[in-house]
Amino acid sequence: MPCLEADLDFRRAGFRLAARIRVPETGITALVGPSGCGKTTVLRLLAGLERPRSGHIRHGEHVWFDRGRGIDLAPRLRRVGLMFQDYALFPHLSVARNVAFGQPRGDGAEAVRFWLERLQLLPFAERRPHALSGGQRQRVALARALASRPEVLLLDEPFSAVDLGLRQSLRLLFQEVVADRSMPTVLVTHDLDDVRHLADRVGVLVEGELRQFGPTAEVFSTPCDAEVARVLGWDNRLPVSGCEDGWVRGGWGCLRLNGALASGIPELVAIRPHGPSLTEGPGLEVEIARITDMGGYRTLLCRLPDRTALQIHLPPQASPPPPGTRTRLSIPEHCILPLPARGRVPAIPSSACN
């Protein structure tokens, strides 16, 4: 199956990107990372809108870019369906004509209607982009990317401007389209729910470096370093000042680790919010700061002795003492993840493309 494979080295003033990425034909590959880490740049390089300094880009047997061999295919020849954050709609064209733009020859008004209907845009078919809401404009851009019958789909924040209900239905639609078409699909997003709901695999980009890449569940459950953990929403991060005999400590207290440390002193330990519980026995000293009922569970915001915040989730039947109470927290070893300052990118298995 033709996967999209790229080895990218790119530089611009004050910014360097070096990433190897392999996007299989099936499923969705998400790219996440802090603002400015280079996500959009990766999409622009793949689409041919920026030129790498060295490296290569291949789609199956087709070489799109190879600096050494002097190959640099023009963007229109790469058959990429693109959707960028600014939507890049033509202001003088109606919604229908924007969607028709870039359609392959032979696809007529029926195909346009099909996409307008699927993206709930039919009522706006004759409007110009300026007369649409942000979310409607975003759907026009998505419809246009899909109507071009791309062989590779690159989407930058495709659902950020729509409300939650529409977002859920767009996610479903998007999943169906990708399953029907089987094409390498890269989704850039800041929304971790998009990643959890949609992505089969995820790459975490930090300062232009692909720090971790792998199956979504695996990357979320075992981030390779402190920065990746932050990007993936591990909010409970405790800085480590020392480590001996299987214990780590900081101004917040000390915790026993599960198993030996792979290397040296971790920069911090991350704590899973599900699993810790209040105890009268030995545990981490905390003061309860806030209790929030979340419906299916309760969140407890605790303060540790050095005032670091720690958030845990308790089952709805738990009855924690009121805010202001000093108590102890028992944190099972499997809830503690020691993290180095900077991890190594795991090798991308060649089987990822099979």
Ligand SMILES: Nc1ncnc2c1ncn2[C@@H]1O[C@H](COP(=O)(O)OP(=O)(O)OP(=O)(O)O)[C@@H](O)[C@H]1O
């Ligand atoms: N046209 C440009 N000229 C110069 N520098 C740019 C340009 N576009 C982006 N940059 C810089 O390149 C770096 C990577 O930008 P990029 O847009 O790829 O980040 P991003 O991860 O997509 O960010 P965001 O999540 O905020 O959209 C940033 O430091 C940014 O300031």
